[in-house]
Amino acid sequence: MTAPVPALRITVGDVTRELPTVRVGNVGRVPLVEFIGDSELTNAAAQAMLPLIPEETEVLLTVVTNALPLTHEISDRSGLPYVVARKKRRTYMQDPLIQDVPSMTLGVAETLWLDGPHAARLKGKQVAIVQDVVATGGTAQALARLVERAGGTVAGYLVAFKQGESPLPLRYLQELPRSL
């Protein structure tokens, strides 16, 4: 048994959840958003995010893993195709673009991999970057760099929850506290 911990209530569309909070490093308790395993919350967020998609968008880009069902659902509801960057090399990749993520949280360096045939789907396109949660924006910046390197243009940054201060012009549903 552990002691009761503070929770945070969020409502998206007609779905309400008590977010659990977890202790991460030395920043106190952080609210944990889990779209994975929650198709109702995923669908509600996808629906609410549709009006945030920049009008000129032609393709969506996200990164594994947490925003994957969300991006699938936004793609399905908007009719826009989506492309996914991975966090490790897959054996089948052909001429992948490899992009380091500026490390600002937890001191863990991360690398994004975008398979060559998927990068080709961004070329000459207006690309909206989709994420579940953005804190510092390091991953968003790495995704933007991938768009540019693939020959596309970043149409905007689409985020369910903004958590903290980011220099990027995020289009987000709600702001969450960084810690409780």
Place this chain on the structure above:
Amino acid sequence: MTAPVPALRITVGDVTRELPTVRVGNVGRVPLVEFIGDSELTNAAAQAMLPLIPEETEVLLTVVTNALPLTHEISDRSGLPYVVARKKRRTYMQDPLIQDVPSMTLGVAETLWLDGPHAARLKGKQVAIVQDVVATGGTAQALARLVERAGGTVAGYLVAFKQGESPLPLRYLQELPRSL
């Protein structure tokens, strides 16, 4: 430029795709199924898999990454909740179940992590395991072991594509050749 490579045409519902083939290790060219980045194929497979769900199923269990949008969609269409095992430890996990995958392909050892609160959602439940592709069935067996360790019962193995021989009683949509 690379030489033309053999492709494999599949049809699921009203969606047809030419699967690319990739050279993997020394087993020749393997057809590559990519649900990620293809919401149409994902939705068609989810719809076709609904009749394969064992009637007594109460919860779905899958593992990141490739079957994630597929499982979200099956969950959404069936109304069954789903739980996801991860392939690495997340900082927020509480008392996770840790399960090695018997290594039969590529000689790469893999470990599954199921967060404690998610394992609790399997306790006393009939659980259907969902995967996009099953080859040897090593991952499926590790997922089944997680179900048992969490106090649940495996109701069945639900798979979009069976690729090769597995000793498990898979309920699958289609069989794919292991190599071309």
